[in-house]
Amino acid sequence: MKTVNKKLSLLVIAMVLVLSLTVGLTLAYFSDYTEAKGGAKLALGNTTEIKEEVTNDSKTVYVKNTGETNVVVRVMIVGPTGMKVTAEGKWEQNGDYYYYNEILKPGETTKGTLFANTKDYPVGTNLGDEYQIVVVHESAQPTYDGSNKVKTPEGWDYIPAMTAE
Amino acid sequence: MKFRNTKLSTRTLAIFAAAVILLTSGGVMGTKAAINVVSDNYDATIRTDTLGVELTENGDIVKEGKLYASIGEKVEPSRTYNDAVGVTNTGGAAEYVRVIVRKYWTDKNGKKTTTLDPELIKLKLAGGWIEKNGGSAETKIYYLKRQLTTGNDGKNATLFENVMISGDVLKDGVGKTVDSKTEDGATKTVITYTYEYDGYTFNVEAEAQSVQTHHAADAMKSVWGVNATVSGDSITAVN
Numbered sequence: 001m002k003t004v005n006k007k008l009s010l011l012v013i014a015m016v017l018v019l020s021l022t023v024g025l026t027l028a029y030f031s032d033y034t035e036a037k038g039g040a041k042l043a044l045g046n047t048t049e050i051k052e053e054v055t056n057d058s059k060t061v062y063v064k065n066t067g068e069t070n071v072v073v074r075v076m077i078v079g080p081t082g083m084k085v086t087a088e089g090k091w092e093q094n095g096d097y098y099y100y101n102e103i104l105k106p107g108e109t110t111k112g113t114l115f116a117n118t119k120d121y122p123v124g125t126n127l128g129d130e131y132q133i134v135v136v137h138e139s140a141q142p143t144y145d146g147s148n149k150v151k152t153p154e155g156w157d158y159i160p161a162m163t164a165e
Numbered sequence: 166m167k168f169r170n171t172k173l174s175t176r177t178l179a180i181f182a183a184a185v186i187l188l189t190s191g192g193v194m195g196t197k198a199a200i201n202v203v204s205d206n207y208d209a210t211i212r213t214d215t216l217g218v219e220l221t222e223n224g225d226i227v228k229e230g231k232l233y234a235s236i237g238e239k240v241e242p243s244r245t246y247n248d249a250v251g252v253t254n255t256g257g258a259a260e261y262v263r264v265i266v267r268k269y270w271t272d273k274n275g276k277k278t279t280t281l282d283p284e285l286i287k288l289k290l291a292g293g294w295i296e297k298n299g300g301s302a303e304t305k306i307y308y309l310k311r312q313l314t315t316g317n318d319g320k321n322a323t324l325f326e327n328v329m330i331s332g333d334v335l336k337d338g339v340g341k342t343v344d345s346k347t348e349d350g351a352t353k354t355v356i357t358y359t360y361e362y363d364g365y366t367f368n369v370e371a372e373a374q375s376v377q378t379h380h381a382a383d384a385m386k387s388v389w390g391v392n393a394t395v396s397g398d399s400i401t402a403v404n
Contacts, residue, residue: 045358050353
């Protein structure tokens, strides 16, 4: 009986060893992996400056993007009745405002002509000793639709058709 | 010394004769074996294919582990950047692939922040993937349903078609400063708008993993710890 128990024990140990080897082999599957990461900073906020070339009876208006983000720009010019405003190139009028129809990148200045003058007043018109031509400009950080077309900024009624590059 | 005349028994003699016969026949058989023809040696090379997977951006393998290198330093909110992120098979055998993606924000000092919702980072998922939650708001796991093969037709797969930061980041914390200065007799007023999250950075981390296609369900269970249903050449479900 003692010999039988010893033989049985050896047999059981041998079976356990064989089974454990089998289990170990099934865990060895082929695999591979790789990783990467990245991102970018948010560009928020905008700042622009008006630049004017002034003569006795006229102003030529430019707007410069002095910030670090793209902007869209519009200008209103207020002056004496009969003042004439010429908007050429990339400026287009809609209502009381003149809109620049291109996204202005950081450091860029508007191109084209936005020119207000009182030269063409009829001869003899008395404008008074002083009059003012007041220029008001607004800029906004553009937001885009799903096709990267610029959406009308909040509070504006209009925006020319523009698309992010 | 006295010579003893010993008579050998019949039995001894018989055994001696049998031994002689056996030795002689063994030698004869050995001579016959020398006639056998030995064939040439044939070499067989057994090669085990390895698996290989890489992340891609716009079709090119990502270099130095850097994603979105082509976007530039800054992004505009609500603008769609068509930088497509995907995977490609660089090994010698077909494989099943999954990608673990983490997206999160870091503040102006580079410290991770939960002030901004990771869901504001919009990654447009391409077709052909199963999306599963990864255990946190930041993490998702994507399983490519089909096999990534080694042929040109099936070795690449797009995961995200583009990336866009929601315009909602503009809604919080708007500040305004007004400066006036006089230049050439004219007064100029400069108004500057500032935003709470200016300078925050969006981050995306991706880890692509691949397993063999043979005994695929078992391989996925062992390597990835998931119960996947594989039908034909496709993963149909992941639990």
